[in-house]
Amino acid sequence: MAYRVRPAVIGCAIRPAIIGRDRSLEEIIYDISQAALADAGLVIEDIDGIVVGCNDQFDGRAISVMMASGPTGGVDRDILSTPSASEHAFVLGALRVASGHFSTQLVVSWSPTEASSMSEAQRLGADPYFHRALPLDELSAHALQASALNHVWPNAWVFAEAVAAKNRRHGAVAWPDPPARPRAGPARWPLTERLTTQPVTGAVAMVLAGESFVAEHSCKNPAWLHGMGWATEAAFLGDRDLALAPALVAAARQAYTEAGVIDPTAAFDVVEITDATAYAELIAYDALGLAPRDTIAARMADGWFARGGRLPVNLSGGVITFNPVFCTGMIRIAEIANQVRGCAGPHQLEGARLGLAHAGSGFAMQYQSAIVLGAS
């Protein structure tokens, strides 16, 4: 199925760690929206639709799109909201441009840390029927996934530690002068403190445009959408084999079919994976077709996924470096867009032409998305 109109990313703004309490959430959203517009060389009047990805419980607002509509430029404009995941805001924005009904979309996501307990806020996502009484927050769900993987692959923990270390090294290169020092998160067996990072406030915004807009405005270095897939796992953790990610397999298949990618290990120059934990990254290698589980050890030994390797993953430093929980998915997409646009910064991969962004959110990566972006 071809897009009616091919969408492209023409501007991005990424702020994965916003420190200090000098600005209100609305002011942070205003800043990131303006920054993405500036990066695209546009003003708000050029935008004919907005999609935001924000979470009511994190924001402390029962309908978070309401306050956000002002700072994103939503007044007298078309604005929708996908609270399921930040990456879903990108997906819906891309679909709207692809329909030809819209020439542009501004997509924005943010993740504040104003809740007294992110864990409490996340625990509200457990159903009251069977699971609410349990200490089931996202960290616990990630821990359950880690133990499921260790069960079927007893050495997984070794590779998880190596993945986390790799991403930290990448983060040091990407952020020579970081806005904040990443702080280790709590341990939750089998996740050690080396595998988790404390949540920080962050925000991200992207501008999408269709083919004619890009041509008319001579946009310099668009990142064209080649393929997009998104899917969900089952609701109850107990219904899932947490060592596997069938939703990601499905999402990758959708994206690769659209993009004409047959061999993902050969097609992509650069990859970003939402390493909610390093175990999630290991599972994603397999589900994305980058490394079936029994090849991971060898490929990691060969340095495939490290800087300078055959298929660098998370040159941005990933979530282990900065963890603005809710918007980590859209940040991966923006990072890949910047890579193929040639403006990723200190971690730019020379000659990056085709990239893959993986976004995962929810309990043990319930929502999985795969986005393929290319320079042409």
Place this chain on the structure above:
Amino acid sequence: MSGAKDRDRVGIIGIGQSNFRSRRDDASYPDLVREAVVPAMLDAKLDFDAIDAVVYSLSPDAMVGIGNAERLGVDAVGGRNKRFLRINTGGATGISSVTAAYYHIASGVCDVVLTAGADKVGECGDSQTVLNKIWDPTYERALPLGTINMLAMSAVRYMQRYGMTEEDMAYVTVKNRRQAALNPRAHLRKVVTIDEVMESRVISWPIKLMDCCPQSSGGAAMVLASEQFIRDNKLDAVWITGVACRAETYWMGDRMGTNPTAEHADAYALGRSFEQSYRMAGITDPANQVHIAELYAPFSNTEYHAIDAARLVAKSGESVKRVRDGEFELGGRLPVNPSGGTLCTNAIAVTAMARVAETALQVWGRAGAHQVEGARVGIASGNGGDHQIFGTMVIEA
């Protein structure tokens, strides 16, 4: 932006709705979703395999008491390993979800999309307490704002500008209850008189108990498909020919004072959204080209500014006299909310979807006892936030 005529259309091929009631102790939240999904799929004559994507309709999580409750609805909508995302635009969520589903198809990516959701408002104590939390904590959360008193203030301004009276408001309730009595899906179906409405207790003046929508539990679901799929499979359908969405300022105080762009008595962004959807559908004279309207109006007074915004009358404020004259009711020239509307049934997460569903049923000739004779062009609207985000659609046979 080119019109719908340039490209294949998007059609509605299946509809499902609960019989909405207050408490549903017999069903969990996902059960209520399933309750609507099954009839919608049967109506569309499809298996779940045929669904390319799901758009999940859910407004404030706090109403159902489960954060990101859409995750629990995954199985109810047959969503495992399928494309799935959720929409929340407050009260407009239902129409925004159908809108998002529309774009899944119009993009060329999907052929068949299911959109569904449910609400269990009766379980959260009282919805005004939850809805108080939609206002910003900086300036307005400490005020006892809720959707009822917000729209009571709209009523006060509408009274001052256009002379609407409390009896005029009561008439809308009387009209809609009479229509809801014919609709087995509606929640409040008891016929009432103007006197009974006027004597009901004042909640937030001038809004009285019977000027208010109920808190309803139940689900709604719709299946949309591309024109190509519909033709290839020889399916029966009605068509979404116009779709749009518009927001106005969140600040209610900015809808007052000096030359506001959006006036709080009116529904500015609703008007802008209708403009856009009419343009797309090629409707130039809505008052004469539209046969039926399901306009989101959770309080009696708000039906007036919705009719004004839909340009079913020449000037704002004119709706009052024309409603009192019987023009906008079943049997009249252009029935508004023949289902009973939001005033008689409000399962917040899907109320605006029910407006689309009812409009579709009308132009399809399937509305049953509350059918508008000969309806072929219908409009639907949804409102969300502090009367801030609006979605509109034009649906045709």
Place this chain on the structure above:
Amino acid sequence: MQVELLGRQEVWNITYDHALGATASYFFTQIRDNCKLFGRRCAKTNKVLVPPRAFSDETLLPTTEWVEVGPAGRIEAFTFVYEQFNNLPEPPYAFGYVLLDGADTALGGYFKGVDLTNPREAATRLAIGTRVVTKFAEQRKGDVLDFWFEPV
């Protein structure tokens, strides 16, 4: 077979510590310390926005200067609440929006000093356009509840 239907009580209990930002902080500290009200001007439309914000949502431009407004103004909207809602105040009470002198947008607050026994009578007392004055609490925290409006 008749099944026994069970229920479960759950409470949402999260405390948020919202950063107000420099603009709102100035507004509230002026109320707390000086019993003064301020708006911010949008340079493009010249409108003085109350409550003040760092940018106008209409023009998306930063606001440019502080403008003192009030303490008198006119009523733009009101309502009287007679129903008790969980965790909201005990009725009856009146609140609404006031366009303070010098402002172009209206500020929300409680109305006091009006008998609410008969709403239709109270509605004439607080009709749109009625002049009011801002009253300040003796003890102020830097909060919307530090002030209210009373008819002149």
